[in-house]
Amino acid sequence: MENSLLPRHVGIIMDGNGRWAKKRLLPRTAGHVQGAKAFRKCLRHCADIGIECVTFYAFSTENWKRSEDEVNAIMDLFSDYLDEAIGMGEKDVSMRFIGDRGRLSDKLVRKMEQVEADTAANTGTVCCLAVNYGGRDEILNAARKLISDGVTGDDITEEALNERLYTAGLPDVDLIIRPSGEQRISNFLIWQAAYAEYVFMDVMWPDFTEKDFDLALEEFATRNRRFGGV
Numbered sequence: 001m002e003n004s005l006l007p008r009h010v011g012i013i014m015d016g017n018g019r020w021a022k023k024r025l026l027p028r029t030a031g032h033v034q035g036a037k038a039f040r041k042c043l044r045h046c047a048d049i050g051i052e053c054v055t056f057y058a059f060s061t062e063n064w065k066r067s068e069d070e071v072n073a074i075m076d077l078f079s080d081y082l083d084e085a086i087g088m089g090e091k092d093v094s095m096r097f098i099g100d101r102g103r104l105s106d107k108l109v110r111k112m113e114q115v116e117a118d119t120a121a122n123t124g125t126v127c128c129l130a131v132n133y134g135g136r137d138e139i140l141n142a143a144r145k146l147i148s149d150g151v152t153g154d155d156i157t158e159e160a161l162n163e164r165l166y167t168a169g170l171p172d173v174d175l176i177i178r179p180s181g182e183q184r185i186s187n188f189l190i191w192q193a194a195y196a197e198y199v200f201m202d203v204m205w206p207d208f209t210e211k212d213f214d215l216a217l218e219e220f221a222t223r224n225r226r227f228g229g230v
């Protein structure tokens with residue numbers, strides 16, 4: 001595929017785990033277990049085909065509304081993934097975690113920091129995992145940083161705010177893929193997606209394969225992006 005037709009930054013809303021499980025008369029947590037496997041596969045595929053940056057939405061600032069059991073199960077799966085990433089350093093992938101770490105356990109945060117440090121020098125795909133992430137929370141947080149950095153008046157520019165987002169230094173998101181049939185953004189990368197293309201797919205996230213990712217890339221390549229121009 002021609003390089004200009006390939007998105008630099010892909011965002012993926014990993015949705016549909018619960019419905020996948022329900023359809024099979026399994027507990028919702030079983031859907032999250034399968035979803036975690038789909039995540040590993042999809043990240044590997046992104047790295048293999050040379051995607052510059054991919055952000056996966058794993059847990060939103062609103063997902064705390066769920067039962068304690070479900071939240072704990074998701075956090076445990078996240079912890080298992082971190083243990084695995086510490087062991088193998090995700091090879092060529094550079095891992096970043098975006099979201100508010102304040103509500104995550106100290107143990108989890110220490111592991112996240114270790115994975116980030118272990119993979120910081122990797123030069124392949126940058127993978128952001130969004131955990132306790134909310135776009136509004138991110139923008140509020142950036143606004144607070146502007147104030148604490150003493151930035152005022154005309155110095156408050158798009159660049160100045162952008163530099164204070166969790167995604168600082170990364171390109172705007174070009175393509176957002178949402179499986180599960182829902183057609184909404186659910187507080188994901190709302191600043192960064194100002195000119196993103198959206199691909200909604202009916203597949204549930206646990207069933208999402210490399211082929212589905214490639215189909216979304218093909219769809220993206222057909223879009224005519226104008227960014228307000230003609």
Ligand code: IPE
Nearest residue numbers: 014015016017018019058059
């Ligand atoms: C996405 O799947 C995982 C998280 C939001 C953590 P869901 O759990 O939202 O699955 P559905 O939407 O209920 O099917």
Ligand code: IPE
Nearest residue numbers: 013014015057058059060186
């Ligand atoms: C978005 O999915 C969050 C993640 C996939 C992590 P939700 O299932 O929480 O979104 P809504 O509630 O359907 O909008």
Ligand code: MG
Nearest residue numbers: 015016017018
């Ligand atoms: Mg959902």
